[in-house]
Amino acid sequence: MQLYNKLSAKERATLIDEAGDERFTLSFYQYAHIGNPELFRNHLFIAWDDMDVLGRIYVAKEGINAQLSVPATNFNTFKSFLDGIPFLKDVRLNIAIEQDNKSFLKLKVKVRNKIVADGLNDATFDVTNKGVHVDAKTFNSLIEDQDTVLVDMRNHYESEIGHFKNAVTPDVDTFRDSLDIIEDDLKNHKEDKKLVMYCTGGIRCEKASAYFKHKGFKNVFQLEGGIIEYARQIEQQKLENKFMGKNFVFDHRRGERISEDIISNCHQCGNPCDTHVNCANEACHLLFIQCESCASQMENCCSQECVEITHLPYEEQKKLRSGKGNSNKIFKKGRSEKLKFQNKA
Structure with missing residues (x-):
């Protein structure tokens, strides 16, 4: 039973060129309670290797975080497979704005302690007790409210090349660094301010929304689907784009342009x-x-x-x-x- 890659990145790139088939770069995540992450990991690898899926996937007891490249011809099979897993049925798939057939060249499914490292050791914290999800239109309205504090939950090198107008962009190297900083900065506004957060695809701000609710914040919101889904919705619905610059992404592309601003x-x-x-x-x-x-x-x-x-x-x-x-x-x-x-x- 094969549970690891047999081809190098160079060999895989050559096969992709020779095949000439279109591939979709996408991502998804889901917080859930997974009893045996190792067994689930093996199940995913066997199925996805057979579908020629490539990417970087993390599995933990708290859920799954996946960035993938899927052959267009296998997309429906891939989607049906996800729908066959109860907690992944109809999970939102963030399709990349800019496609690249070589965004991923290996299939890596790894078991981690957490899908988003947070440095927390609090058994009373329930990551599934999340804040209110908002779409792009509601998000645009919320961030114009003077009682809203908009916070970028990404790292400094991500927000450096692109962020929303008037967002607080913590100068941090890791997600875990930002949690205490934000809580301390807003400790006097747990009840009178709307805390609105965003990240690349939603996974970090969803955990952050649950964390800040756990810490007593009353009005917590997150941009559903993150910047990736926001860019799609403003294009489809012809909404005002309030994002400046590029969205940093964690594959070979390193960034997707959302606006022409270079900040x-x-x-x-x-x-x-x-x-x-x-x-x-x-x-x-x-x-x-x-x-x-x-x-x-x-x-x-x-x-x-x-x-x-x-x-x-x-x-x-x-x-x-x-x-x-x-x-x-x-x-x-x-x-x-x-x-x-x-x-x-």
Whole structure:
């Protein structure tokens, strides 16, 4: 019984090119009480591998979080499979605004302690006791209310390239960092303010809505389907777009443009830019914002030091990386001191 990938990303990319078939990039999540995540994980892998589904999926006792690439010809089969699982029947599927047949090149289904790491250890907290879901039209009305506080539940490198007008954008590296900060900032407004939250696809602000209800906030709302669904609804319903810039996404595309605004800068020269890249030095792999001019000048690297390393023979580069794990500092996502215009904490 196969429960792991047998093909490399390069081999999979070649097969996708040869097939020439359209694929849909989509995401979904659902908070639920799963008794045996490992067994559920294996069930998903076997079924989806057979459908040629690719993606990154996390399963935990609190639910499932999935970002996927599904062949168009297998979409109905995939949807029927989901509907056959009681807690996933009619689950909302967020179809990507911009499609890319190579958004995912492997099927990874992993069991985690939680589908959204929150750092909480509170048995009385019920993640399914969520806030009020609102659609794009209601959301637009709510955020114009002077008694509303709009909060971005994403990390700094996400909100840096795009966010809603007048949103509070906590300067944090992780979701767990934002919970205490927001609660402390709004502790005197638990009853008189409407707390409205949003994130990429809804999964983080749904957990946050349940958390802040647990902490005593009376009027808690979340943008259903997140920025992805908001963009779809404003296009379909011809609503005013209150989002500026790009929506950061966690696949090879790294971003979907929602408006023509460019609200961030190249981390190397400071010119307007909202294109995220990873440093070409595999031992670094830093995620940062780089314009085309700097990419050419710096050979797709974040620093001259990394440029010099990429010029070394491959075997020598491997030796330099040997025994060195990827520490959290590598993935500080734009906070590196190597970058002149980095996003500082």
